[in-house]
Amino acid sequence: MPKTPETSTQKTRIQNQNESLILDAALDVFSTYGYRGTTVDQIAVKCGLSKPNLLYYFRRKEDIYTAVLQRTLALWLEPLQALNPDNDPIEELTRYIKAKLDLTFARPEASKLFANEILHGATHVAPFLKGPLKDLVATKADVIRSWVQAGQIRPVEPAHLIFAIWSVTQHYADFSVQVEAVLGGKPSAEALKTTVCDILLRGLKITR
Amino acid sequence: MPKTPETSTQKTRIQNQNESLILDAALDVFSTYGYRGTTVDQIAVKCGLSKPNLLYYFRRKEDIYTAVLQRTLALWLEPLQALNPDNDPIEELTRYIKAKLDLTFARPEASKLFANEILHGATHVAPFLKGPLKDLVATKADVIRSWVQAGQIRPVEPAHLIFAIWSVTQHYADFSVQVEAVLGGKPSAEALKTTVCDILLRGLKITR
DNA sequence: ACGACTCTTGACCATTTGATCAAGAATTAA
DNA sequence: TTAATTCTTGATCAAATGGTCAAGAGTCGT
Numbered sequence: 001m002p003k004t005p006e007t008s009t010q011k012t013r014i015q016n017q018n019e020s021l022i023l024d025a026a027l028d029v030f031s032t033y034g035y036r037g038t039t040v041d042q043i044a045v046k047c048g049l050s051k052p053n054l055l056y057y058f059r060r061k062e063d064i065y066t067a068v069l070q071r072t073l074a075l076w077l078e079p080l081q082a083l084n085p086d087n088d089p090i091e092e093l094t095r096y097i098k099a100k101l102d103l104t105f106a107r108p109e110a111s112k113l114f115a116n117e118i119l120h121g122a123t124h125v126a127p128f129l130k131g132p133l134k135d136l137v138a139t140k141a142d143v144i145r146s147w148v149q150a151g152q153i154r155p156v157e158p159a160h161l162i163f164a165i166w167s168v169t170q171h172y173a174d175f176s177v178q179v180e181a182v183l184g185g186k187p188s189a190e191a192l193k194t195t196v197c198d199i200l201l202r203g204l205k206i207t208r
Numbered sequence: 209m210p211k212t213p214e215t216s217t218q219k220t221r222i223q224n225q226n227e228s229l230i231l232d233a234a235l236d237v238f239s240t241y242g243y244r245g246t247t248v249d250q251i252a253v254k255c256g257l258s259k260p261n262l263l264y265y266f267r268r269k270e271d272i273y274t275a276v277l278q279r280t281l282a283l284w285l286e287p288l289q290a291l292n293p294d295n296d297p298i299e300e301l302t303r304y305i306k307a308k309l310d311l312t313f314a315r316p317e318a319s320k321l322f323a324n325e326i327l328h329g330a331t332h333v334a335p336f337l338k339g340p341l342k343d344l345v346a347t348k349a350d351v352i353r354s355w356v357q358a359g360q361i362r363p364v365e366p367a368h369l370i371f372a373i374w375s376v377t378q379h380y381a382d383f384s385v386q387v388e389a390v391l392g393g394k395p396s397a398e399a400l401k402t403t404v405c406d407i408l409l410r411g412l413k414i415t416r
Numbered sequence: 417a418c419g420a421c422t423c424t425t426g427a428c429c430a431t432t433t434g435a436t437c438a439a440g441a442a443t444t445a446a
Numbered sequence: 447t448t449a450a451t452t453c454t455t456g457a458t459c460a461a462a463t464g465g466t467c468a469a470g471a472g473t474c475g476t
Binding site: 032033034035036037112115116118119120121122126129130133134137154156157159160161163164166167168170171172174175177178179181182183184187192195196198199200201202203204205207 | 240241242243244245320323324326327328329330334337338341342345362364365367368369371372374375376378379380382383385386387389390391392395400403404406407408409410411412413415
């Protein structure tokens with residue numbers, strides 16, 4: 001009986017190589033055209049493989065989609081996980097926002113893919129949202145709450161501060177077309193970091 | 209020669225009625241499934257007309273899409289247009305944010321439709337972004353700049369403050385699935401207004 | 417070199433879907 | 447009522463697309 005890649009125990013050199021090729025191409029195409037707007041053939045052309053060959057590595061189009069989505073989720077949790085309760089809150093939040101913006105500029109396709117998935121009901125990542133993401137936000141909300149109680153920052157709804165950081169930073173990836181149209185060009189990544197931190201964090205600083 | 213609705217000078221009672229039915233249904237479906245994810249038949253079923261009948265009123269699927277998109281654009285400009293330079297800046301910005309959030313909760317489909325359009329390259333609204341939207345933002349950025357120069361609020365990059373307001377408010381429509389998954393339920397619209405205004409505007413207030 | 421397994425693809429299929437059209441039903445103005 | 451116009455739809459088409467398959471090409475351990 002011929003083994004299919006999915007059921008094989010050990011991955012071949014060629015398997016690793018081609019799956020990687022496919023997922024890279026798929027990220028590009030899915031993030032640009034959405035799930036339904038993407039054809040398997042588009043991905044195939046982009047990575048230089050034939051359509052049946054793609055479907056040899058991933059049985060269904062949906063399998064490609066979930067695989068590429070899965071690969072980006074870890075990337076999403078990472079920066080928030082690093083929020084350290086023992087450091088200065090403004091410094092920590094500044095670092096977090098800057099890390100998020102770095103991600104936004106380095107991997108805008110990942111942001112767009114995720115945005116599209118949520119926008120259309122998150123049918124493939126609902127467990128992720130209700131599980132790991134919810135838990136992580138709860139944990140980090142506690143961190144922010146502890147900063148408030150220690151008088152290190154002014155009172156704020158922790159979860160909504162996190163939402164605000166997410167939405168503003170990802171806005172520059174997801175809505176880049178609009179941002180560039182309105183500004184008349186790409187904003188500088190470095191200037192943006194200062195500007196965004198300013199808008200989001202200045203209200204948290206204790207003034208005396 | 210039979211007249212097609214598009215070329216007729218005066219619209220019939222039935223024309224007005226059915227076009228409205230179609231566009232209402234189309235907004236729902238397009239905002240949920242995206243452009244490619246939507247079939248003409250889905251819209252037809254939703255509004256109780258036959259598919260060929262839809263295509264009698266709108267020749268192509270794309271015409272339905274642009275029509276429903278067009279109808280929402282005015283809605284988008286409205287609240288920002290009301291920003292009045294002669295009033296107190298914090299009050300004005302608070303009013304703007306609350307109006308935006310009201311829109312978000314009243315018409316989340318409109319927000320999602322727009323988000324989806326931008327996310328996928330804004331191919332149908334590029335002229336809108338580079339024209340009316342850009343102009344309006346420029347005008348209102350001047351208003352904000354004048355507040356800064358008058359010492360009424362602390363210095364801020366006006367365009368990016370506007371972006372921040374857009375992204376945060378629309379986040380609660382576009383990413384509602386994520387917000388609700390993380391919070392474990394729908395946030396209260398009224399509480400949200402206070403929270404969001406707080407996060408976005410507290411940093412602008414002059415402290416003495 | 418050989419045999420077993422893995423990889424690749426041209427040809428093909430079934431379904432979906434945007435769009436057309438002719439013919440009939442409903443509406444409207446006279 | 448009548449005739450012109452507008453509205454409606456069943457039937458149908460062509461193209462796009464997800465997915466299959468058998469047969470051949472390539473790879474690898476021995």
